[in-house]
Amino acid sequence: MVNSALGDDVFGEDPTVNMLESKVATLLGKQAALYVPSGTMSNLLAVMVHCKKRGAEAIVGNMSHIYKYEQGGAAHIAGVLLATIQNKPDGTFDLKELEKKFRGEDIHEPVTSLVAIENTHNSCGGKVLPVQWIDEVAAICNKHSVPLHMDGARLMNASVALKESPAKLVQGCDSISICFSKGLSAPVGSCLVGSYHFIEQARRLRKMLGGGMRQAGVIAAAAVVALDEVLPKLVFDHKRAQILAKTIQGLLLKTFTVDVEGVHTNIVMVQISDRSSLLSEQLVQRLEQVSLTETQGDCKTANDEGVIVKAVSFSDKMMRLCLHADITDEELWMAIMKITFVFKELDEACPVQ
Ligand SMILES: Cc1ncc(COP(=O)(O)O)c(C=O)c1O
Incomplete structure (x- = not known):
């Protein structure tokens, strides 16, 4: 970052x-890429470019990030209606259902102008979409002349898990958003990827949204490092996620379960039994507070050493743990000591009825 060559990116001179943009376009086998501040902006730009007319409709999964966590930007800013299709637990959706979703022939209906999929699927626990399924979705979209966008915030995790090139995973997609700030562990930034024409339009709209950055090479440099140095190490995050998942499941506690087979990448979802009064918010709080000394039988509550376990509550009964490049084996073991201690404690305190 310190040594990066800089220029004014609004003029395309950084x-x-x-x-970075040409590296990402090449990696994904597409013509062009656009560096943007966030995954949310990247997805919004895709919706805005693909859905040319206000009142158009985009089909997205009901568990997708675009639908759940992007402030309804598609409706708010682009004037696009998000129609949801039910995600299966593996992040896919039913293709027959998709076929029935396309609208626009009837004068009463909005015109379906985009389909979006998510890979890996965050809310479904970092699940990797099967390549064949993606290609089938693409074929259906093609038949209806509707573009396909992939929210590939964690596309590189999917590519590593499948041992397939990212280009193969997105061969049927018209546009892709990838994030450097997730598993790739850069501080900030995403890329929107697609054809020259698509990116040209997105570049104008990025300016309108206030996403045109000047000497952005400072942060883009970190994204280059992420691709060169962190990407080859993602496989270790996946291995650590397996260790974490198996350890939790191996505790054989009634309150907490992990679907070990369902851990495809760096995300571990912990399910709390419906028959326990415990809520995932309480679990998240306790994990964040517990000290290592306490786990050794001492009564201190301050976080005195080692690691802090910061998890995310996804619903009342579901908590997400996530591995990334800054977590070493040693830190994972310290986290596991805390997790084991807290899980046993809460399993006793809030027993399954
Ligand atoms: C699947 C997915 N898409 C998009 C985003 C949005 O990225 P950002 O936080 O950079 O806006 C996220 C963020 O967690 C995500 O998980």
């Missing part, structure tokens, strides 16, 4: 941003 060499580091330009290098």
